[in-house]
Amino acid sequence: MLPKKKILLLTTGGTIASLPGGDGLEPHRSEVMEREINQLRTYYDIIVDDVMCLDSSNIRPEEWQLIARRIFQERSGYDGIVVSHGTDTMAYTASAVTFMLPNIDLPVVFTGSQLPLTDMLSDGPDNLRTAFAMAASGHPGVFLAFDRKVMLGCRAVKVRASGFSAFESVNARYAAQVSNRGLVVDSRVLPVSRGEPALRPEISRDVFLLKLTPGLNPAVFEMLAAMGYRGIVIEAFGLGGVNVLHRGLRGIRRAVEDGISVVVTTQCLYDSANLEVYQVGSKLLELGVIQGRDMTSEAAMTKLMWAIGQGMSQEEISDLFQKNLAGEVTQMQNAK
Ligand code: ASP
Secondary structure: OOOOEEEEEEEEEOHHHEEEEOOEEEEOOHHHHHHHHHHHOOOEEEEEEEEEEEOHHHOOHHHHHHHHHHHHHHOOOOOEEEEEOOOOOHHHHHHHHHHHOOOOOOEEEEEOOOOOOOOOOOOHHHHHHHHHHHHOOOOOEEEEEEOOEEEEHHHEEEOOOOOOOOEEEOOOOOOEEEEOOEEEEOOOOOOOOOOOOOOOOOOOOOEEEEEOOOOOOOHHHHHHHHOOOOEEEEEEEOOOEOOOOOOOOHHHHHHHHOOOEEEEEEOOOOOOOOOOOOHHHHHHHHHOOEEOOOOOHHHHHHHHHHHHHOOOOHHHHHHHOOEEOOOOOOOOEEOO
16 A cells, blocks of 8 residues: 555634634634544645744734645645645645745645534535645645635635635636546646746735725725825726826826836726726826736735735836736736
8 A cells, every 4th residue: 555645734714613602603722523524544744833823814914824834834855735724825825835936846735615514514524634635646736625626726716705616717728627626726827947946935915905996085095095005906907998188197107107017907807908908908007007917816926925025126027917926817928
């Protein structure tokens, strides 16, 4: 018999590890996951490390850094790493960790559940099993496993507040799916390593995500500049339209001139923003805004936070957004 694959389980809290408390569900340490972990020990050699114990609504960039550091430092000696996490902000964490760990050399798989593991009908056992199978697959990258599907962490979006099929891979194929053949991996989706694995955890908090609404007061951009924001991701309309009349562009122009990196994505969940199609988009390009194309808002936000954290200039950030680092964007030249 082949030796069991060695998997590290990093727990961070979330519903999967929750028990009912006086004010509702509260995350606990891994003891509440013990029964399920013991069952998985039939298949894998598992070490558990409780990194934190938080509802993911309380997870901040500092916690992303802690998780990335722990993965990087502890990865040798393991075939793969599973990170259990609350579902609410898991797409942000998985995306941020993707950028913080370029060329990661083992599978890192985030997962969680909509019903606590202590509930007899929990989706947690299934999600953990898919995550462990991906972690043992030998395919490096940062992934998110949910409802028998595995996607790139930087493509994941939480699309349901309570349904079991809570995550989708947006504008990208699934990296793997469970079928009657077991875990079927789509090698076309897997990230390509371009060098040595590295830990680059520096990240800026000074990025604002703004959903455009009809009639938005353009002064909001000046307020953001005055508050010290260094990056703005605008979820624009459709293919990337903004209000170009009524002095609508004034605030964005000022922000770019003030050195703020402005990335424009679409508020539509699917397909790509393309600022070249309409006048209401191309005006933005003239101002020097950056195209977010088909990136999720989570990926655009965390990529911009990371780029600013790495000390990049406005021009370097603009160049970085022309590159596909880990599968977060399509139709781009590959990063060197
Ligand atoms: N509020 C929980 C969390 O994100 C939801 C979940 O885990 O499903 O931590």
